[in-house]
Amino acid sequence: MNEVIHVSVRPLVEYAYRSGSIDARFRTATTMTEGTRLHQMIQKTYGEGDRKEVPFETVINYEELSFQIEGRCDGLLQVENGLMIDEIKSTFLPLGDIREHSHPVYWAQAKCYAYMAAQDHEVDELIVQLTYIQSDSNEVVRFRQRVTLTELTAFMNEVVGRYVPFVRWKRKHIELSTETSKALAFPFDTYREGQRKFAGSVYKTVQDGATLFATAPTGIGKTISTLFPVMKAMGEGFGQKLFYLTAKTITRETAQEAFKLMENKGLHSTSVTITAKEKICFKEKTICQKDYCEYADGYYDRINDGILDILSNETLMKREVIEQYAHKHRLCPFEFSIDLSYTADAVICDYNYLFDPRVSLKRLIEEQKKQTTLLVDEAHNLVDRAREMFSAELHKSPFLKLIRSYKGRNDAIARSATALNQTFIELRKSCENGMVVLEEVDEELLVQMDTFIQASEKELLAQGNDEELLDCYFAAQNFIRIAKLYDHRFTTYVLAGKSEVSMKLFCLDPSNQLQKMRKGFLATTFFSATFAPLSYYQDMLGWKEEDYAVKVPSPFKREHARVYIAPISIRYRDREHTMQSLVTLLSRVVMENQGNYLFFFPSYGYMEHVYNEFSSQVEIETIIQTSGMTEQERERFLGNFQSDRKQSLIGFAVVGGVFSEGIDLKGDRLTGVAVVGVGLPNFDTERKLMKDYFDQKGRNGFEYTYVYPGINRVQQAGGRLIRTETDKGILLLVDSRFLERRYQSLLPYEWKHFEVLR
The missing domain is CATH 3.40.50.300 (P-loop containing nucleotide triphosphate hydrolases)
Incomplete structure (x- = not known):
């Protein structure tokens, strides 16, 4: 009997058909809410016999494997010549920039649904349609292809065939990882005093899907005392992935050493360390564009080979190893490490990759999060770091520069920047002794920023990156993002000097936001040698009544x-x-x-x-x-x-x-x-x-x-x-x-x- 592999349409076709270059020039995508609105706008035009959000599933047998593929198409329409699959994509790009074959992944996604629809409805051919809707103008352009069941069958075999090498590696890896995790012994001859208690508390936390606040003294071996029980728990079926989060380079290195220790004791697992882009970039400047960087040019054409190569030959993927394979396959080392992080058993990285709303690894889908444990090292540092992550600041002077730069060149930007500049002037007048504290976020200011953002998007899409404009655009975007989180745990203050006025949305208490950011993960352990008093850190990091707490005494005289x-x-x-x-x-x-x-x-x-x-x-x-x-x-x-x-x-x-x-x-x-x-x-x-x-x-x-x-x-x-x-x-x-x-x-x-x- 073939082994069953469960996979959704989107990740399957993205793996098989992603191609092209990394391009960090300005591009924007609709938010999930906006994308849903635009999808619904198209779906409202469907006829009486048409269906929307149609679920499909099918089974494709490929040698010793059986792929159970499922997905949901945007529309299944009745047309004169039979059935038509409609796949809707919203875009900020001008529709004139989109050609029929601009997005192979979109066609592949639609054809997967077409294959399943042809099977379900027992038809020999149907029409596949891609519908693009421009988010600003709501204009629509459509492309169609007529395909036969024979063509779709061959296509599905090709898609699955491209995915099979990765599946075979993963199947073998999971089997070996589970077996060695179960058999893994503590990598030292004995536990230090208190170390067994700490490790046991972490294991129970994962087993119960809970949150633990642990005070564990310096020198006890906190890193191995957290990583070892989580890997053991994963071997027993409690979770499939872990993130080891820390603020310091040296503690990331300690985590790497702990995985090496466990590997020497027989563990087979994959760990990847994410190094900041500016530190690991091969180029003099971090300009992620194909005409500047050969590692960005054609990145997605080579990434699958690079991932399979490194996963087939390495387990401890720290900076030096990632750089070696990135050079070999001509891949951006930073993006390579990010792509590897979605596959590796363990990810060692800074706090911001999971907690910062601007940076977080957004491709971690809810199903993956449910199987992921978080280990937050030196968690006392997270309090101030979180305040920084959940705060946003704007300054007057950059908008004044934009007025001068864009006056007579782009009136929409000049006008919106003028409105913001004028708001800052009014705020300066309200400042006594150079400062004023406001009770809430100024709604009019947010409207002005939204107008500025829309004007900037059009300019950036048309003309490419202007660093001054881009900086203001992202500052405004972040300000609005934080404003949406704003509640009684925030305050707004304005500082005014002779040549500058600034406004900051300042997060006074990050506990609620940290609680939200870790929601959906299997288990979390916050640990530090200096949770004193523990009640303060529980309060600041988002303690709940059902959470666990443990204090381990020092093993040293x-x-x-x-x-x-x-x-x-x-x-x-x-x-x-x-x-x-x-x-x-x-x-x-x-x-x-x-x-x-x-x-x-x-x-x-x-x-x-x-x-x-x-x-x-x-x-x-x-x-x-x-x-x-x-x-x-x-x-x-x-x-x-x-x-x-x-x-x-x-x-x-x-x-x-x-x-x-x-x-x-x-x-x-x-x-x-x-x-x-x-x-x-x-x-x-x-x-x-x-x-x-x-x-x-x-x-x-x-x-x-x-x-x-x-x-x-x-x-x-x-x-x-x-x-x-x-x-x-x-x-x-x-x-x-x-x-x-x-x-x-x-x-x-x-x-x-x-x-x-x-």
């Missing part, structure tokens, strides 16, 4: 860290007066205990001030973090921390920066860590708005806005010290506020055996 609190005032107003006391303290600690140290400071300015004072007074080798360091510069910075150094080394860094989390300096590579200050974020406009919002909601606004995020930064920085069971070292917390109950209550248990340095 807390005596391995000698913890000291120095009650020197680091408040901004006192820093000049306490500078000498701080320098003396830091130098004393290093002099008494030779080794490698990281000193963390609340800002670049303060760090540089202390660095200069320290360097002028103390003869110890020092290095300092600079703003905007490249990956190579970061690696060189960390490379200085070697265990065999004969003299002490001090690295000056910023709390909350790239060196305060996600790095491992094990053993004698790091002797001590000093955290100067309680890590409070800047007292800026947005933080003030957040504080007021949480106060009004009955929470402690100061703690939600400043204390909890601040102490998280402190814990992350201090967590660099003890990374393994054998690590020992000194942790120095410098700030008189660490002795206040508010801050002391938030310190982890492992730090509460501190001594006070007077």
Whole structure:
């Protein structure tokens, strides 16, 4: 008996007939709502005997495989000469740009429906029609072909034949992956204390299709403790895919290493790491057009061969591997990794690929989501990242430039940009002391933006990419997108200066949006070493009553860290007066205990001030973090921390920066860590708005806005010290506020055996 393969018409024909080049020049597509409206407009013209949204299914046997194919055609019409399949496509393109054979995938889709209709209605031939409707003008153009059942049968065999190599690979892969996942043993000889409990909690979360908030200490092995149980669960039939989401390059590398460990223990699975386009692009500029980039030219003609090649020969598809096969098949490495992500068992990527409404992987259909587990690493970072994702900002000056650029050239753009510019001028007049907070989104402004967007689309479609216009277009699109999400968890504020006015839709509380974005997935685990207090992160990340929570104790002896609190005032107003006391303290600690140290400071300015004072007074080798360091510069910075150094080394860094989390300096590579200050974020406009919002909601606004995020930064920085069971070292917390109950209550248990340095 043939094995049955279930597949829908659309993915089948897209695999078999996609062709052409990547072209990032401006193009737009109708929204789902708009597309539905246009489809219905055509369907309302159907006759009395015509049918719309007709479901079909058929079975095609191909050697040892049996394909059960299903789909739904837009229209099955009664015509003079028999039956006609009508496939409707909405487009923003001028209809004059569309030719009969412009879209082979559309014809293939319609012919699949025609084959199934011919079988169901026992006819030997029928008509296939493509109907294009222009979304702006509602104009219609139609193309028709008469096809016989014999031709359609040959066509269906050809479609399935093109799909078969991929199906055979996938069938074999799933069989091997399931078998090895079931048999997989934990890739270490023993579990660390607490690690089995953590892994078991993650497994149960997947099994129950639930959400877990897990506090798991630094050094426990959080990555393997989450990936291993999810892969085991997949082997038992609980899900088919996972996303490992993180904000840091170094934690993506840790996930890759975990898959390598499991592979060495016999696991057969595929994982792909998505690297940002600007980092992985082979060209000097990221211009995705066939006349500039040979990797974009003809990309879709070669992508199927490239995917089959890499999947047949590789399992761990990290950046270097993807680049190798992208060169071999002349494929854009970024788009290659995105296409691979829909096939791979595991995807390792940044948060934004699933949570950001502008970037998210939209081809993940609901059926796939139901079988997908999300693992959100260092999830404390997601709170501020989500605020950024769900906020939108507009500035006056770009629209003023467009008025000058398009006056006399395109009156529609000039007029719509003038209206927006005038709105910003009026907003400036309403600003007292340079700022005004608005209660809601200005509906008139949204109408003006919509007018601007429509005018811009016509120009961009006709003339191609104008970067100034394109930037304004996407800014306006995003503003409207966020405005549709706007509720009481958002605020609107306007800032006005002499030469600029800006308006921002600011997401104060991202919990509701994060809850919506993860809806439909099988299971989610949020995990971090620094969920303190847990209730705050549950609140900010979208906790529901039915969600699970677990806290895993540290497996390391807390005596391995000698913890000291120095009650020197680091408040901004006192820093000049306490500078000498701080320098003396830091130098004393290093002099008494030779080794490698990281000193963390609340800002670049303060760090540089202390660095200069320290360097002028103390003869110890020092290095300092600079703003905007490249990956190579970061690696060189960390490379200085070697265990065999004969003299002490001090690295000056910023709390909350790239060196305060996600790095491992094990053993004698790091002797001590000093955290100067309680890590409070800047007292800026947005933080003030957040504080007021949480106060009004009955929470402690100061703690939600400043204390909890601040102490998280402190814990992350201090967590660099003890990374393994054998690590020992000194942790120095410098700030008189660490002795206040508010801050002391938030310190982890492992730090509460501190001594006070007077």
